Structures are given as C-alpha cells and as structure tokens.
Amino acid sequence: MSATLAPTPKNSPVPVSEAPDSPAPSGLEIIAPVRDETSAPGWFLARAEAAWAEFQKLPVPSVKDESWRYSNAKNIELGLHSPAISATEAQKQQALAASEGLKERTARFVFVNDELIESQTDALPAGVVCVSFAEALKSHGDVLKEHFMKREMTLGSAKFAALHLAHVKAGTVILVPKNVAIEKPIEVFHWVVGDHAAIFPHTLIVTGDNAEVSVVDHYRSLDGEGGLSIAIADLVSGTGSRITYAACQELADDAQALHLSSIVAGRDSNVKSFQVQLGAEFSRSETVSDLVGQGARSDMLSVSLPIGEQVVDQRTLQNHMAPHATSDLLYKNALYGKSRSIFSGLITVDETAHYTDAYQTCRNLLNSDEAEATSLPGLEINADQVKCSHGATSGPISDEELFYLKARGISDNESRKLIIEGFLADVLKRFGNSEVLDTLVARIDEKLERAV
Amino acid sequence: MVTAPDNDISDIKVDSVGDFTFPERNKYDSGFGITEKTVDFIADVKNDPDWIREFRHKALKIFQSKPMPTHWATKDLENIKFDEFRYYLSDGQKPKRSWDDVPEDVKRTFDRLGIPEQERKFLAGVEAQYDSEAAYSNIKAAVEEQGVIFVNSTEGLHKHPEIFKKWFGKVIPTGDNKFSALNSAVFSGGSFIYVPPGVKVKHPLQAYFRINSEQFGQFERTLIIADEGAELMYMEGCTAPKFETATLHSAVVELVAMKGAKIQYVTVQNWSSNVFNLVTKRGIAHEDAEVRWIDCNIGSRLTMKYPGVIMKGKRARGEVISIALANSGQHQDTGAKMVHAADDTTSNVISKSISIGEGRSTYRGLVHIPKHLKGCKNNTECDALLINSNSRTDTYPAISVRGNQHSTQHEASVSQVSADQIFYLMQRGLSEAEAMSLSVNGFINDLVKEFPMEYSVELKRLIDLEMEGSVG
Numbered sequence: 047m048s049a050t051l052a053p054t055p056k057n058s059p060v061p062v063s064e065a066p067d068s069p070a071p072s073g074l075e076i077i078a079p080v081r082d083e084t085s086a087p088g089w090f091l092a093r094a095e096a097a098w099a100e101f102q103k104l105p106v107p108s109v110k111d112e113s114w115r116y117s118n119a120k121n122i123e124l125g126l127h128s129p130a131i132s133a134t135e136a137q138k139q140q141a142l143a144a145s146e147g148l149k150e151r152t153a154r155f156v157f158v159n160d161e162l163i164e165s166q167t168d169a170l171p172a173g174v175v176c177v178s179f180a181e182a183l184k185s186h187g188d189v190l191k192e193h194f195m196k197r198e199m200t201l202g203s204a205k206f207a208a209l210h211l212a213h214v215k216a217g218t219v220i221l222v223p224k225n226v227a228i229e230k231p232i233e234v235f236h237w238v239v240g241d242h243a244a245i246f247p248h249t250l251i252v253t254g255d256n257a258e259v260s261v262v263d264h265y266r267s268l269d270g271e272g273g274l275s276i277a278i279a280d281l282v283s284g285t286g287s288r289i290t291y292a293a294c295q296e297l298a299d300d301a302q303a304l305h306l307s308s309i310v311a312g313r314d315s316n317v318k319s320f321q322v323q324l325g326a327e328f329s330r331s332e333t334v335s336d337l338v339g340q341g342a343r344s345d346m347l348s349v350s351l352p353i354g355e356q357v358v359d360q361r362t363l364q365n366h367m368a369p370h371a372t373s374d375l376l377y378k379n380a381l382y383g384k385s386r387s388i389f390s391g392l393i394t395v396d397e398t399a400h401y402t403d404a405y406q407t408c409r410n411l412l413n414s415d416e417a418e419a420t421s422l423p424g425l426e427i428n429a430d431q432v433k434c435s436h437g438a439t440s441g442p443i444s445d446e447e448l449f450y451l452k453a454r455g456i457s458d459n460e461s462r463k464l465i466i467e468g469f470l471a472d473v474l475k476r477f478g479n480s481e482v483l484d485t486l487v488a489r490i491d492e493k494l495e496r497a498v
Numbered sequence: 499m500v501t502a503p504d505n506d507i508s509d510i511k512v513d514s515v516g517d518f519t520f521p522e523r524n525k526y527d528s529g530f531g532i533t534e535k536t537v538d539f540i541a542d543v544k545n546d547p548d549w550i551r552e553f554r555h556k557a558l559k560i561f562q563s564k565p566m567p568t569h570w571a572t573k574d575l576e577n578i579k580f581d582e583f584r585y586y587l588s589d590g591q592k593p594k595r596s597w598d599d600v601p602e603d604v605k606r607t608f609d610r611l612g613i614p615e616q617e618r619k620f621l622a623g624v625e626a627q628y629d630s631e632a633a634y635s636n637i638k639a640a641v642e643e644q645g646v647i648f649v650n651s652t653e654g655l656h657k658h659p660e661i662f663k664k665w666f667g668k669v670i671p672t673g674d675n676k677f678s679a680l681n682s683a684v685f686s687g688g689s690f691i692y693v694p695p696g697v698k699v700k701h702p703l704q705a706y707f708r709i710n711s712e713q714f715g716q717f718e719r720t721l722i723i724a725d726e727g728a729e730l731m732y733m734e735g736c737t738a739p740k741f742e743t744a745t746l747h748s749a750v751v752e753l754v755a756m757k758g759a760k761i762q763y764v765t766v767q768n769w770s771s772n773v774f775n776l777v778t779k780r781g782i783a784h785e786d787a788e789v790r791w792i793d794c795n796i797g798s799r800l801t802m803k804y805p806g807v808i809m810k811g812k813r814a815r816g817e818v819i820s821i822a823l824a825n826s827g828q829h830q831d832t833g834a835k836m837v838h839a840a841d842d843t844t845s846n847v848i849s850k851s852i853s854i855g856e857g858r859s860t861y862r863g864l865v866h867i868p869k870h871l872k873g874c875k876n877n878t879e880c881d882a883l884l885i886n887s888n889s890r891t892d893t894y895p896a897i898s899v900r901g902n903q904h905s906t907q908h909e910a911s912v913s914q915v916s917a918d919q920i921f922y923l924m925q926r927g928l929s930e931a932e933a934m935s936l937s938v939n940g941f942i943n944d945l946v947k948e949f950p951m952e953y954s955v956e957l958k959r960l961i962d963l964e965m966e967g968s969v970g
Contacts, residue, residue, distance in 0.1 A: 116898070416869065416901065417900070418901075425912055436905075
C-alpha cells in the first residue's frame with residue numbers, strides 16, 4: 047500500500063498555514079481535513095472547522111499533566127500519520143472476507159480506511175435508525191446535532207478529540223425508538239490499512255425509553271503495518287433502556303489506538319460498556335460515565351492482555367450526578383513480557399447524588415519479571431449518603447494454583463493459560479450477551495496463545 | 499521589640515552556642531519575609547558553622563526558584579503569603595502572651611481535656627517553661643546513661659558533627675519540594691537523636707515540651723538515627739491545640755534505621771485552624787529494619803503530610819498508621835509513600851479519616867516497586883467516614899509494580915455512620931451526639947490502640963469535642 051498523503055483539497059476550510067492565530071502544532075504532520083460540504087449540514091462543518099483550529103491550538107499533553115501521568119501522549123505519534131486514503135479493491139475484498147465475528151447479528155457494517163464497504167441492515171426492526179455516520183449527517187442531522195460529542199473531554203485527550211471531530215467521516219449512528227428491543231447485536235468492523243494511515247471512526251447510540259440494543263465495534267489492521275485509530279463512542283440511554291457496547295481493539299502490534307467513550311445514563315437505564323484491548327503498541331482508552339438519571343446503572347468493564355512492549359493506558363470517570371444510581375467498574379489486565387498497564391480511575395459523587403453505590407476495581411496479573419502495572423484508583427466524594435469503594439491489586443499467578451493444575455498432568459503453559467482465562471472470565475461473564483461473549487473469548491484465546 | 503534582619507546584629511548576645519537564656523532578653527526577630535539577610539540573620543544568631551550557612555543559602559535559592567505544586571495540590575496553597583511571615587522569632591512575643599489572650603475555643607478545649615491549670619498556662623505560652631525543662635532533663639538523664647544522644651538540632655550539629663553531617667539532608671534532599679527547601683533555609687529547633695548499636699530505649703522520647711520551651715517550632719528539623727539493632731519510640735506534638743501565632747508550619751523530619759533497628763515515630767497534632775501545616779517526613783529502613791509512622795492530624799487549615807519509608811535493605815519494613823479528622827474550614831491532605839528498594843520488603847498503610855461539617859479529608863498515597871526486585875508486599879487500606887452532607891473526602895493512591903514476584907493490594911471505602919446504628923444507640927438512652935461520637939470512636943478504635951495510652955485517651959476526648967454540635 048502506498049503511503050502518499052491525501053491530496054490537499056482546494057476547498058480545505060482551514061489550511062494549516064492559515065489557521066487563525068495558532069502557532070504551528072509541535073511537530074504534527076496531520077493534514078487539514080477534507081470535507082464534503084455538499085452533504086454535511088452547516089452546523090457540522092462549523093464544528094469540525096472549529097475543532098481543527100482547536101486541535102492546532104492545544105498543546106500535546108506532557109507527562110507533567112496529571113491525566114498523562116505514567117503515560118506519554120507522544121506515544122500517539124501524530125507526526126507520523128496521515129488520514130487514511132482509499133484502500134484498493136483487493137484490500138477491500140480482503141477486509142470483507144476477514145470481517146468475521148458474531149455468528150448471528152442484526153446488522154453488520156464494514157469500513158476500510160473510514161470508507162463504508164458493506165452494510166447489512168435487513169434484519170432491523172421497524173423504526174430503528176442504523177446508518178453510517180455520513181448517511182446520518184444527511185438523514186438525521188437533528189439527532190446527531192443533539193448528541194454528537196456533547197461531553198467535554200475531561201480525561202486528558204481534548205486535543206485528540208478535536209482531531210477526531212475535525213476528521214470524522216465514518217462510523218455508525220444507531221437510534222432505537224422507545225419500547226423497541228433489538229435482540230441480536232449490531233456488529234461494526236473498522237479496518238485500517240496502509241503505512242501510518244489514521245482512521246477516525248465514530249459510534250453514536252441513542253436509545254428511547256425502554257429500548258434495548260447491543261453493539262460491538264471491532265478495530266483491526268488489515269496487515270501488520272502501523273496505523274492509528276482515534277475512535278469515539280457516544281452512548282446515550284433513555285429512561286429504562288439498556289445499552290451494551292463493546293469496543294474490541296485488535297490493531298497491529300505497531301499501531302496506536304485511542305478510544306474515547308462517553309456514557310450518559312438516563313433514569314433507571316442500564317449501560318454496559320466493555321473495552322477489550324488486545325492490539326497496538328500503545329492503546330489508551332478513556333471512558334466517562336455520567337449517571338444523570340435517578341436509578342441509573344453503569345457497568346464499566348475492561349480486559350487487556352498486553353505482551354512484548356505493549357502499553358495499555360486506561361482512564362475512567364464514574365460521575366454520579368443523580369441520586370440512587372449505581373456504577374460498577376471492573377478492569378483486569380494480564381501482563382506479559384515488558385508490557386505496561388496504567389489504570390487511572392475516579393469516582394466523583396456530586397453533593398446531591400445521595401444513595402450512590404459506586405465501585406471500582408482494577409486487578410493486574412503480572413506474568414513476567416519485567417511487566418509493570420500502575421494503578422491510580424481515585425475517589426472524590428461530596429455527599430454523605432453513599433457507599434463507595436475502590437480496590438486495586440497486583441500480583442503473580444500463585445504457585446499453589448499452578449502446582450494444583452500441574453499435579454493433575456496439565457502442562458505449565460496450559461495451566462497458566464487456564465488460570466488467566468479464569469482471571470479474565472469474571473469480567474467477561476458480566477457482559478451478559480453470550481454471542482458477544484463467545485466472540486470475545488475466542489479473540490482473547492487467540493492472543494493468549496501468542497502470549498504464553 | 500522588632501529587630502529587623504538588616505540591623506546591626508553585633509549587639510545580639512548569645513550566651514552559649516545555640517542556646518539562649520530565658521526569658522528576660524534575647525528577643526530575636528528576623529522581621530517579615532524571607533531574603534538572604536533573613537538566612538544570614540538566623541545563621542548569625544544560631545552561630546551556624548559555615549557549611550550550614552551555605553546549606554541554608556543554597557536552600558533559599560531552591561525555595562525561591564521552585565514553583566508551588568499546582569497541578570494536583572489544593573488551590574488554598576496560593577493563599578500563602580510568604581512575605582507576611584516571620585521566619586525566626588525567639589522569646590519575642592509568645593512568652594508575653596497571657597492566658598487571657600488565648601482564644602475561647604482553645605480554653606474550652608483545655609477545660610474539656612482536663613489539662614491541669616499549670617500545664618494550660620504552659621500550653622498557652624506563659625512562662626512555665628522551667629518546670630518542663632526540668633521534666634525534660636530527667637528523661638534526658640535516663641537515656642544519656644545508655645549513650646543515647648537526645649538534643650535539639652542546633653546542639654546536634656555543633657556537638658556531634660560527625661554523625662549529624664553524615665545523615666543531615668540525606669533522607670530528604672533540600673530540593674525534594676518547595677517546603678523542604680524553605681525549611682532547609684530557615685530551620686530552627688527540632689530534635690537530633692542518635693541511639694547507639696543494640697540500645698533499646700525503654701522510655702518514649704518526647705519532644706513536645708522542649709520544642710515549645712525554645713519557642714521556635716515553626717520550621718523544626720528533626721534527625722533521628724537508630725544504629726544497628728537499636729530501638730526507640732519518639733513522640734512529638736501534644737493532644738491539646740497549639741495556640742500558634744504563626745500560620746505556616748513547615749517541618750522536615752528524617753529518620754534513619756540502620757540494620758535491624760526499629761523506629762516508631764508518633765505524632766499527634768492539633769493545630770488551630772489558621773495554620774498551614776506543610777510537612778515533609780521520610781525514613782530510610784536498612785536491612786531488617788523497621789520504620790513506623792503513627793500519625794494523627796486534627797486541626798489546621800490545611801495539612802499536607804505524606805510520611806514515607808524507603809525500604810533500602812532486604813526485609814526492611816515500613817508502616818504508616820494514620821488518623822485524620824477534618825472539621826469545617828479544614829483540609830487534611832495526608833497519606834503515605836512506600837518506596838520498595840530491596841528484596842522481600844514489606845509495607846503496610848492503614849489510614850482512616852473523618853470529615854465533619856464542611857471539612858475535607860484527602861488520602862494521597864504512593865507505592866513504588868521498581869524492577870529487579872522480588873518478594874515485595876504492600877497492603878493499603880483507607881477508610882473514610884462522612885458525618886454531614888457537606889463533608890468531603892478524596893482518595894488518590896498511585897501504585898506502581900514491576901515484575902511478577904510481588905503482591906500489592908489497595909482498598910478504600912467511603913461510608914457514613916449508619917442511621918440504624920445511631921437509632922439503636924439512641925434507643926438505649928444516648929443523645930444523638932453521644933451516639934455519633936461513640937460510632938466515630940468505634941470507627942478508629944483499632945488504630946487508636948496503636949497510640950500510647952495517654953495519647954489515645956486524649957485523642958478520644960478530642961474527637962468527642964470535634965463531634966460536638968456536628969449532628970442534628
């Protein structure tokens with residue numbers, strides 16, 4: 047795949063050199079976005095344009111920034127990347143063939159380099175909107191305007207979010223009307239191909255009252271070349287509705303991934319979000335869960351299995367803004383080689399958010415002498431009628447456990463694999479949906495084969 | 499009677515090295531603000547050797563160039579006006595203060611604590627120091643027989659330079675943080691203790707009286723060295739509120755536990771609520787040694803204090819046990835730092851905090867297990883209790899572990915006193931406040947037991963006092 051830059055368009059709204067009173071972004075080569083002004087609504091173009099200026103203005107976060115402590119924003123090598131250009135026909139076909147995940151699903155989308163290759167939406171119930179991002183800009187601009195990237199990026203990646211907004215053109219928008227339950231999941235594949243190609247996939251899920259939907263996003267590289275994915279998912283749940291969302295990141299070993307999710311949990315709703323970090327040399331996830339409605343529940347789950355020199359960086363916020371809400375976070379990392387994991391999570395409870403139940407647990411299993419796990423769990427509690435706790439552990443596989451399995455004739459490697467599967471299983475089990483679960487377990491097993 | 503630092507100091511009379519007669523003269527005041535002249539003034543008055551004078555000047559430069567911690571610390575730090583403090587004051591105004599000048603709430607506290615009249619006067623800063631000097635001398639005689647050195651830091655650096663110089667500023671380098679630099683520039687008072695090999699000091703060594711008798715406890719500097727196999731327990735502060743005219747207290751405490759030694763450092767601090775209490779405390783534990791901080795913080799406007807242990811030798815052990823109580827207008831930003839730097843080292847942190855009214859308590863922790871080590875263990879438990887709906891608590895630990903031969907666990911919880919429990923106690927005839935006090939005392943009971951008996955009794959009384967009027 048050629049590595050040429052996308053041609054600078056004639057109508058580029060804000061060329062780099064003319065960006066309003068902004069110094070040249072430090073060493074960044076990401077070029078000004080190309081936009082189709084004929085199909086996107088004016089508000090979107092204005093926001094995208096403002097975001098591009100914002101991106102150029104904002105400094106690259108440094109390790110001195112509290113939200114990048116123990117990590118390094120320079121790991122996201124913007125300087126090396128260019129927005130992905132159209133893949134070849136052969137590559138598209140290859141990606142399509144490799145887009146295997148769930149056996150049964152309600153709809154499927156396949157994107158290659160932010161270009162929609164296939165959409166199967168025949169099985170959707172009436173009234174459901176499930177379209178590509180580009181299509182939604184045309185057909186459901188109003189809903190998009192109401193919910194698209196409305197949350198402030200407080201966990202450190204405002205610069206990258208601005209870049210996403212400036213470049214976003216692919217992804218899915220799923221609107222489920224009230225009382226409609228979509229039984230089988232919707233599956234979306236985002237492929238990246240080409241040297242240092244960057245993609246900016248977006249997912250927006252909005253559910254009406256008592257609606258139900260589950261969505262799985264896969265982020266993959268078509269070949270082993272380094273790519274960059276800066277993805278954002280916005281989940282907005284209506285009263286009594288249920289959303290389950292999984293982001294399964296399996297980019298190539300030398301790719302970089304940034305996955306920013308925001309959750310707005312409405313009254314009595316139930317949102318489960320799942321981060322599976324398997325690929326990329328550096329992957330960072332930021333998940334903000336705003337519990338805005340009474341009785342809301344947000345489950346935030348994550349599994350990672352870094353090997354070699356992979357770095358997994360996880361930042362979370364459980365933001366309790368309404369009383370009687372529950373949030374429960376469980377992140378598990380099994381580390382190998384010289385890999386590193388960073389977990390930084392915060393529970394905040396507003397003064398009015400009484401009867402909050404909030405939990406946060408991060409567990410690290412260190413499987414090599416050089417792996418390193420850092421945990422920064424946090425609590426900021428401003429109301430007194432609460433039950434909040436966090437816990438963080440790190441340690442090796444216990445010798446007794448290993449001995450027990452080996453005494454039964456299971457090899458050392460196989461024993462370790464079993465123990466790690468068990469370690470990760472209780473997170474996976476909480477996902478509920480067995481279809482999705484099977485897929486995820488299969489992907490994790492695959493990675494585990496490489497790790498052990 | 500203010501002697502500005504730029505005045506001619508040739509007329510200052512120092513009776514003996516670093517020692518001033520008491521109380522009729524020697525009113526030394528460095529004036530407001532901190533400059534090179536302030537540092538020279540202090541060095542002159544204290545007759546510092548040249549290396550200490552240089553040390554102070556270097557520290558001043560670091561202090562001036564170092565920014566305030568801004569990205570994580572509370573904004574209240576910005577309210578510290580360094581030019582409005584006096585950095586050295588001895589025998590000046592404090593001894594003149596009479597019991598009548600003591601604020602009503604402090605007096606009330608003394609009453610409630612049942613502190614004897616004589617002691618109250620002393621605590622208020624009136625001339626009762628001779629009694630306490632005598633008491634102090636008795637303890638001193640008992641420990642001196644064992645070869646223990648227990649003097650103030652000025653005496654330590656003059657009389658025992660060979661030990662003092664070796665360790666001074668080594669555990670906490672001057673540039674560790676802005677406030678350790680400040681202390682290094684203007685330090686005065688504090689203890690110097692050396693316990694010879696194998697000596698196990700039976701009496702706890704107490705520093706409260708002595709520091710006060712010298713009347714410059716604002717920037718005390720304490721250095722404690724327990725030689726191989728030695729053991730000691732050191733206690734500082736008191737369980738009554740200190741009536742401080744100063745609003746900035748910035749101590750540096752360095753502990754060195756040599757092979758197999760044990761140091762227990764007990765602090766019970768209850769400052770009045772106008773004090774910024776910004777303290778750096780750290781210990782080094784060599785092979786098989788143990789450093790244990792027992793820390794209770796009540797009072798002050800803002801306390802920032804994170805006692806730490808660097809476990810430098812194999813099988814060294816570090817421990818921090820702390821209780822913080824934050825009432826309205828107070829922020830207790832406390833915690834612990836555990837740096838594992840040798841194999842098979844273990845650390846334990848147990849921290850409990852109570853927030854009352856609009857008080858805010860914060861736990862900030864650090865556990866660091868770097869590469870190439872094996873068999874390190876850490877356990878951290880933090881529990882926070884919120885009493886009123888406006889109370890606030892935060893927990894920010896940082897745990898970094900490398901390698902697969904260690905285990906760490908951290909747990910924190912936030913809760914309130916259950917309504918059922920209060921109801922149950924009130925059913926048995928207790929008032930709501932009494933029920934609340936009992937519950938709070940129950941919450942910290944297992945930690946209070948770690949304090950020496952007389953401290954734990956007064957601690958309980960103090961908590962009762964803070965709880966008064968906080969419910970209902």
